[in-house]
Amino acid sequence: MKFLSEYRDQKAADQFAAAIRKKVTRPWTIMEICGGQTHTIVKSGLEDLLPKEITLVHGPGCPVCVTPIELIDKAVAIAKRPDTIFCSFGDMLRVPGSSKSLFDVKAEGGDVRIVYSPLDALKLARANPTRQVIFFAVGFETTAPANAMAAWQADHDGIDNFSLLVSHVLVPPAMEALLSSENCVVQGFLAAGHVCTVMGFEEYLPIAAKYEVPIVVTGFEPLDLLEGIYMTVSQLEEGRHEVENQYARAVRREGNRPAQKTISEVFEISPRQWRGLGEIPASGFQLRGRFQKYDANRRFPFEGEPARESPECISGLILQGIKKPHECPAFAVKCTPENPLGAPMVSSEGACAAYYHYGRRQKTSVQPELSSPASR
Amino acid sequence: MPAFANDALEQRHDGAVVPVNGARLAFTTDSFVVRPLIFPGGNIGDLAVNGTVNDLAMCGARPLYLSAGFILEEGLEMQTLRTVVTSMQKAAASAGVKLVTGDTKVVDKGKGDGVFINTSGIGVIESTEIKTIGPASVQPLDAVIVSGDLGRHGIAILSVREGLEFESPILSDCANVWPAVEALLNAGIEIHCLRDLTRGGLATTLNEIASDRNVCIQLEEALIPVDEVVQGACEILGLDPLYVANEGRFAVFVPAAQVEAAISILKKVDVSQGAVRVGRVEETPGRTVVLQSRIGGNRVVDMLSGEQLPRIC
Numbered sequence: 077m078k079f080l081s082e083y084r085d086q087k088a089a090d091q092f093a094a095a096i097r098k099k100v101t102r103p104w105t106i107m108e109i110c111g112g113q114t115h116t117i118v119k120s121g122l123e124d125l126l127p128k129e130i131t132l133v134h135g136p137g138c139p140v141c142v143t144p145i146e147l148i149d150k151a152v153a154i155a156k157r158p159d160t161i162f163c164s165f166g167d168m169l170r171v172p173g174s175s176k177s178l179f180d181v182k183a184e185g186g187d188v189r190i191v192y193s194p195l196d197a198l199k200l201a202r203a204n205p206t207r208q209v210i211f212f213a214v215g216f217e218t219t220a221p222a223n224a225m226a227a228w229q230a231d232h233d234g235i236d237n238f239s240l241l242v243s244h245v246l247v248p249p250a251m252e253a254l255l256s257s258e259n260c261v262v263q264g265f266l267a268a269g270h271v272c273t274v275m276g277f278e279e280y281l282p283i284a285a286k287y288e289v290p291i292v293v294t295g296f297e298p299l300d301l302l303e304g305i306y307m308t309v310s311q312l313e314e315g316r317h318e319v320e321n322q323y324a325r326a327v328r329r330e331g332n333r334p335a336q337k338t339i340s341e342v343f344e345i346s347p348r349q350w351r352g353l354g355e356i357p358a359s360g361f362q363l364r365g366r367f368q369k370y371d372a373n374r375r376f377p378f379e380g381e382p383a384r385e386s387p388e389c390i391s392g393l394i395l396q397g398i399k400k401p402h403e404c405p406a407f408a409v410k411c412t413p414e415n416p417l418g419a420p421m422v423s424s425e426g427a428c429a430a431y432y433h434y435g436r437r438q439k440t441s442v443q444p445e446l447s448s449p450a451s452r
Numbered sequence: 453m454p455a456f457a458n459d460a461l462e463q464r465h466d467g468a469v470v471p472v473n474g475a476r477l478a479f480t481t482d483s484f485v486v487r488p489l490i491f492p493g494g495n496i497g498d499l500a501v502n503g504t505v506n507d508l509a510m511c512g513a514r515p516l517y518l519s520a521g522f523i524l525e526e527g528l529e530m531q532t533l534r535t536v537v538t539s540m541q542k543a544a545a546s547a548g549v550k551l552v553t554g555d556t557k558v559v560d561k562g563k564g565d566g567v568f569i570n571t572s573g574i575g576v577i578e579s580t581e582i583k584t585i586g587p588a589s590v591q592p593l594d595a596v597i598v599s600g601d602l603g604r605h606g607i608a609i610l611s612v613r614e615g616l617e618f619e620s621p622i623l624s625d626c627a628n629v630w631p632a633v634e635a636l637l638n639a640g641i642e643i644h645c646l647r648d649l650t651r652g653g654l655a656t657t658l659n660e661i662a663s664d665r666n667v668c669i670q671l672e673e674a675l676i677p678v679d680e681v682v683q684g685a686c687e688i689l690g691l692d693p694l695y696v697a698n699e700g701r702f703a704v705f706v707p708a709a710q711v712e713a714a715i716s717i718l719k720k721v722d723v724s725q726g727a728v729r730v731g732r733v734e735e736t737p738g739r740t741v742v743l744q745s746r747i748g749g750n751r752v753v754d755m756l757s758g759e760q761l762p763r764i765c
Binding site (some may be wrong): 080084085086089090117119120121122123124125166192302432433434435 | 684744745747
């Protein structure tokens with residue numbers, strides 16, 4: 077099985093698209109809550125294959141985008157210190173805080189490093205015993221097992237000069253917050269495939285039942301998304317509201333039990349601020365018990381001012397799928413990836429940034445046009 | 453660069469074509485700061501020679517002479533320097549260029565990155581008949597051809613930096629492309645533009661041309677050649693091969709009627725045996741690069757802001 081070619085095959089895509097067109101009898105709005113899925117949809121121009129009755133909206137699925145500015149400011153303050161090595165995934169580096177991004181700190185001489193895994197940060201801690209090594213632990217449930225393992229290994233091996241700046245967010249509480257809002261336009265969900273690889277999909281059963289919405293666990297290749305959309309549309313047309321698993325090659329109902337065990341040993345559920353959405357109760361992870369000593373928030377006290385968001389930014393409406401990025405007056409004019417006014421323009425998986433980069437600047441399919449001069 | 457404005461600079465091409473006593477000379481300069489100094493398939497020395505030779509080739513000029521300026525960091529191992537210099541000698545001989553002048557400076561430890569090299573080059577456009585090769589000559593409906601598969605150099609570098617190993621190791625595609633350009637010129641192909649696909653990859657090169665020339669370029673993803681192993685590495689590292697650097701690949705714009713002939717000529721030359729058409733210049737004006745994806749949807753291929761960063765998950 078060659079995933080890269082077979083899950084991107086044009087003929088199969090056309091077949092799925094035809095099947096969706098055949099099923100659809102009325103308009104439906106479907107949301108995905110996963111930056112990786114947003115990215116694939118916009119990058120492959122998937123919406124061009126769908127009938128106009130289907131509206132795809134992009135939820136708060138980009139953990140980079142929903143990280144509060146205050147936490148970026150905290151990261152910047154820690155990274156500026158001469159005794160620290162600040163480690164992070166790549167896309168966090170560009171997020172502007174109140175005055176600087178981590179990239180700026182790096183350019184000014186701060187020791188900021190891109191790593192692919194928190195265990196690489198732990199290696200740095202071992203290799204640099206006189207310096208503090210901090211890892212920016214951002215992500216949905218997907219990245220939690222690796223972060224938990226890093227803290228667990230640090231504890232096991234007695235490594236003191238390591239800490240995590242935690243910004244984990246959880247999908248099911250976000251889904252409930254969206255569904256319980258009176259402005260909710262979403263009729264069906266594609267659940268994030270890799271979140272479910274870790275957590276399974278049992279948590280979604282009560283949500284599907286309570287709000288009567290179909291939820292389909294979906295993968296990340298174009299054919300996965302088309303199949304997930306087909307399954308969701310089928311449920312909607314047939315009046316069902318079940319949890320189904322399109323991504324069966326990587327997701328089991330119970331998920332990855334050893335990963336869940338490690339997570340629950342190291343983390344506990346906590347309330348969390350979601351940039352653009354406000355506080356959602358029980359929607360994040362924080363370090364618990366003996367692992368609290370690895371909490372960078374406690375290790376590096378920091379008095380920052382509460383950050384002010386731009387009044388022009390409508391990210392709350394974007395993240396709930398009520399408006400699309402190109403419907404915002406500031407989009408691609410005042411608000412660009414170089415100069416983002418708010419959360420969804422910040423990372424390449426945020427809805428606004430994805431629309432900007434991949435040219436979805438009008439409602440219909442991509443037209444060639446003059447690109448905005450400010451960004452050149 | 454407003455401080456230096458002049459006609460030659462305004463060509464905004466890989467090198468400057470300047471008139472000297474009736475001849476058309478191409479003149480170019482480039483500096484090389486790659487890390488690691490030695491990578492699978494080459495080293496900074498190969499890059500320093502081939503990079504500048506290629507910039508001259510992109511003007512349609514036969515590369516003739518190079519200069520080389522070295523800035524060496526104190527403490528650099530002599531063996532490393534020998535490896536680099538030997539590679540430069542071999543690359544120059546292979547490209548038929550002479551290194552005729554140079555300079556060396558040494559800086560204190562910590563003030564350099566091992567070796568920095570600047571090479572400047574002079575070439576000559578031999579035929580008086582060929583028109584200027586550059587973005588200004590690009591026409592609507594021109595075909596866009598790339599000389600081979602994309603992404604090898606960038607991935608070769610990153611694989612060392614990230615400690616990745618592959619079953620079949622990915623080697624940099626660093627090479628001198630003049631033989632391919634020479635073959636096209638000798639066959640009388642009407643070349644409108646040549647551009648090598650270095651930093652920022654195919655996407656950046658085409659965006660620069662689209663922007664300079666006010667054209668819209670359409671690409672077909674299914675036609676763009678990327679080796680399976682390179683594609684896999686890109687997927688793992690969260691990178692888009694369209695933006696990954698190449699050091700032995702170029703794009704050429706030719707009239708649609710000459711596309712088959714051009715590809716057939718390129719395929720006969722080693723360095724361009726993987727040549728393939730990947731897109732065309734649209735009739736309607738614009739300043740964008742648009743891609744039709746494998747599954748038939750459309751998207752814009754935008755300019756990168758800053759470096760390409762790997763995505764979280």
